[in-house]
Amino acid sequence: MKDFYVGVVLTDPFHTSIFGICVHNNFFGFRIVGFNSPQALAKYGLGIVGYHNYGKVFTHVAPHSCIVAGICLRIKNDMKLDEQAQAVLSYQNYTVPPAIEGVVLQPLKKHRSLEGAFMEHLRLNNGLVEGLSTPFEARQISVSWAVPGRINAFHIHPKRIQDELWCVLEGTLLVWLVDLRADSPTKGTRRPVLLSGEAPSLLYIPSGVAHGYRAGHRGALLLYAMNDQFNPSDPNEGRLPWDFFGAELWADDKG
Known part of the structure; x- marks a missing residue:
């Protein structure tokens, strides 16, 4: 046709x-x-x-x-389909994910060769990250390993400021961000972000934005920096149920 x-x-x-x-x-x-x-x-x-x-x-x-x-x-020269197929027909959505105020996604340069690859993660000047569009002082750097298919959601840090800077080095993470800040112009906005070790990026997550991830079929290695330090006597690790914003966020794409 x-x-x-x-x-x-x-x-x-x-x-x-x-x-x-x-x-x-x-x-x-x-x-x-x-x-x-x-x-x-x-x-x-x-x-x-x-x-x-x-x-x-x-x-x-x-x-x-x-x-x-x-x-x-x-x-128009539309094709006629079987009635049952027509009743359940849908179309892929290619709209750009909505922006969340303060969230930054910044690609990194991964230099590849036959022998391997090299990448600069962060450049620091007196603790401040250089080249980032928003000020960020790294006070703690951590590593997290996720097994294939793991869902780790949702985290939020309401007691005090704890911005985070994520980077996936291996595997893939589907990250969901939800703006819960009462005074934010993008309050309530949900945004998916795919982080991959094949094409690494820095994902800056400001305080008040709930975040969680699902690991891909090969799992993932996540390196992240925070501008606060974990305090076991007064933890700032808030949790919301993994399906608080809908279980469909983590559903397999079988289309």
């Missing part, structure tokens, strides 16, 4: 109208397959106008500085 588009070109230097039918092509764009003018056909031939979504105006600079412009309209 193909969707067909009708393209109408407005003008050229000789005011010769060009009309054509365009076939949608994911790789090359809209291809003009017919003209109403022999002069135009001889001059321009079959040419690529450029790919745009239907309903959008397209422009193309043709030979001899001729400006070609037009609009493409879609003629």
